[in-house]
Amino acid sequence: MATPQQKLADSLEALEALQKRSVVAVRSSDLSRIHRERLVKGGFLQEVMKGWYIPSRPDGARRESTIWYASFWDFCSGYLTVRFDQAWSLSPEQSLFIHTGNWAVPRQLLVRSPRARNKVTALAHDTSLLEIRAPLASEGRVVILDGLRLFSLPAALVAVGPRLFTRNVTEARTALTMVRDASEVLTILLSGGHSVVAGRLAGAFRNIGRNKIADEIIQSMRAAGYDVRESDPFDSPASFAHPPRALSPYVIRMGLSWQQMRESVLQTFPKAPGIPKDTPAYLKTVDEIYVEDAYHSLSIEGYRVSRELIERIRSGAWDPDGDSADRQGRDALAAKGYFEAFTVVKGSVRHVLNGANAGDVFERDHGAWYRALFAPGVSAGILSAADLAGYRSGQVYIVRSRHVPPKPEAVRDTMPELIELLRAEPDAGVRAVLGHFMFVYIHPYMDGNGRMGRFLMNLGLASGGYPWTVVPVERRHNYLKALEAASVGQDVRPFSEFLGGLVKDRQKAAGKKARTIAKRAPRRTA
Structure with missing residues (x-):
């Protein structure tokens, strides 16, 4: 008689057969x-709606949204194809x-x-699908991308309503930038x-700034007998120059987002105090904050580390060769890697304080930061040497986030663009806030982002003389x-305000400490 484990294995083989067909x-x-029923009970299937499921993991919480967000587009593609065969597409927007x-x-x-x-069909985790009866x-104007049936880009631009140009400015301008010449949209405009x-x-x-295309649209429509009156659907002029060559849509989005978001940062982030004259004193404060920074940064990522463990590692008392717990402990290895990386980053900060461009320093050093973070895991045999190779070659998803990071091939386009944006940005506050945001938006590595x-945030802060700032685990949410x-x-304003508040708190604490030291110092007598 088969054991429960053998029965579950049989059910997993049935699921595996579906997954081999990319279901x-x-x-x-x-x-x-x-x-x-076995697979649902074992946590290998998660119900999306009545009669429909997605593969899941038994080690994840049943109400965890990450698996659903990671499966969302593939699920919708499969479900809609079963429902409508090929007679469907996503909306123009x-x-x-x-x-x-x-x-x-x-x-x-x-x-x-x-x-x-x-009708509306409720899906998992407060998402839904609205199916609209429409032609x-x-x-030739429907394209398939990763299994999804879409309006072609020109067809979508023609079909979307005017509100998109004010509500989704970045997407609208990116789409306009991607059009190669007027004929792509004129064919649709004239025929309809x-x-x-x-x-x-x-x-x-x-x-x-694409006046040639604008003129061709007006002239061609009028030549065909149409009365065309030009109107700008945007609320404000663009603050960027149209790129002279075709770029990845991700790169275009980054440039547009940076220009749009930097205004919010300039309005909300405290002004930079300026590069400190006493570099050793600044670096001393960085050393003093290491334990606090490591504890909170690792805790935010889900590692269970103690201040005692962090101190052991800094003092050299951590013994991975003689202590099996030290050698195998995931949290201890993460803490060791953090110490090594923190040391490398401190060297990067020193270069910035000495006048180096933060973008140049980041370009040169960020690979070393990453390798330092994970080298202890490789040395302990928990990670493979290939994990130190650099940018990811697979897709990643962020826990409980609806944001889907760019595909692996796009990382190779977006990281150089981020470096250029950092290099060209004149404001240190913008450099810190948007540098941090854009980096985690790209999520260039499989782990450690x-x-x-x-x-990177603290490198940017140092470039303006702001203090090294810790994101407390208590404020993780x-x-x-x-x-x-x-x-x-x-909307980067909440993020800018959040980080700006932490910087102000750190500045106040530093000022209070300086006043206390000044009071304790012996006074000179005449």
């Missing part, structure tokens, strides 16, 4: 009732978001199909007689919530 949206009929590199999981996904029932884009849309798109192209982002607002909602 993410699992229907009840895809598995026998017995297999399905959602299509445009994806074309421009915004893969954030929406609260409600809008889908078009001539067979839709105009699809004509033949879209004179109002033509005027709006002409104004939009002119807003970003939060710690690396906070190192506020910290991650502010990052989510910036990543998903393009």
Whole structure:
């Protein structure tokens, strides 16, 4: 008689067969009732809605949203194909978001199909799908990307409403920048007689400095007998120059987001005090804050470390060769790596304090920061040497976040762009806030991105003479919530205000300490 473990193994083989066919949206009929019940009970299947499931992990919390967010797009693609065969596509707005590199999981996904029932279907973790009965884009204007049926970029630009240009400025300008020439949109405008849309798109192209395309749209529509009146759908002029060559949509988004977000940072972040004259004194304060910084930064990432462990590592009392607990402890290895990386980062800070450009220093040193973080794990045999190779080669997802980081191939485009933005940015506060945000937005490594982002933040802070600043684990929720607002909602103000408040607290504490020392100092007598 088969044991429970053998029965579960049989059910897992059935699930594996589905996964080999790249099935993410699992229907009840895809598995026998017995297999399905075993897998759900064992935590290997998670219900999305009645009759539909996604593969899951038994080591994750049942209510954990990360697995759902990681499966969202594949599930929707599979589910919609079962429902409508090929007669569906995402809405023009959602299509445009994806074309421009915004893969954030929406609260409600809008889908078009001539067979839709105009209803909302509740999905997992407060997400839903709204199916709208509407015609699809004509033949040749629907494209397939990663299994999703989308309006082509030109078709999406023609089909979206005017509100997108004020509500989703970054996506709209990125899409306009990606259009190669006027013919891409003119074919659709002329064949559909879209004179109002033509005027709006002409104004939009002119807003970003693409006057040639704007003129061609107006002239071609008028030559065809249409009365076209140009209007700018944006609320303000673009603050960037149209790139002279084709770029990755992720790179375009980064440049646009940086320019848009820096204004919020300039309005909310405290002014830089300036590079301190006494570099050794500044670095001494960095040394003094190490234990506090390591404790909070590692705790935010979920490592259970104590201040005693951190002190042992700094003092050299940590013995991975003679103590098996030290050698194998995941948390201890993380703490050891943090100490090694902190030391390297302190050297980077020294260069910035001596006048080096923070972008140049980051470009040169960030690989060394990363290697220092994880070298102890490699030495202990817990990680492979390949883990030190550098930027990730696989997709990553962020725990409980609707933000989906760029695909691996996009990391190679976005990291050089981040370095250029850091190098060119004149304001240290912007450099610190947006450097941290953009780094974790890209998530260039398989692990350690939060710690690396906070190192970059403090490198940026040092470039303006701000004190080294710790993000307290007690405020982890506020910290991650502010990052989510910036990543998903393009609103960096909460993040800037959050970090600015921490910097002000650190400045006040430093001032209080200085006054206390001054009071204790012996007074000179005449």
